[in-house]
Amino acid sequence: MSQRLALAASLAAALLCASAPLCAQGMRLADTELSEVWGQALLNLTNTSLNGYDFTRITLGADIQLSANYSNVRLGEYSYSARNATGADIDIGTLRFGRSDGSEAQRTVSITDPYFEFVYKNTGNAATREVVGMRLGFGGIQGDLGVQLNAISGSLLINAGANGIIDSHNDTLSGKRWDGSACGSSSCAVTLSQLGNLVAGDANGPSRDFFISVLKQGLQFPAINGVVTDKALDGFWLNWRDRVSAPSINLPPPPNAAKPPG
16 A cells, blocks of 8 residues: 555656756755755555554644535435435435535535544455445535535434434434434424534534444544544444534525636
């Protein structure tokens, strides 16, 4: 994997230098000059171990402003009878990053340090070594998202203020395969289907624990930014419990139209 990363970095450097003649002129720097130069790699590779599993995380050290619209996001199709009958582990009818009916700052969602993390077991034995799964996540996410949540497999904690709290910890199936009528507790006032707008992050900073994983078996992922997440179960799983709120309910997802030219 490290050889592939090195090759990719070399190709990227070659492309960047293609139109710059000075890039081809190697120049030595004295120690005093080198001490004044600093930087950070675009890709960061981290290897860790936890509970008998080995993890390889590739983090893109970047700050991204994202405006995007997705529809009919279905992950983990299945046909057996479960909480929401036939369907998918994750079924999101609408997913919009940013909104166009608010301030200029609300047009985009800020994402920092996106990463992929791969999980292995039995890495010390070539005969039994295998990939268990992976996850895609963000070190931080902040902004407005428009959603239509039909079914979610995962661990959620969404603060709807006076309207109630959605918390998978109160659910009898611990959040696995919620349908749109689920709310996490028989006494809560809000269900998944009533949520049209979610806000990631708050005055304390961005939300730090968002990830979607796909696994052969349930396991605990290493903490990100000091935030310990719930155990992710087999199949597709969505984790999002840190600094997530719903400012309004029973409203459709806010629009996210393209910014007019000029």
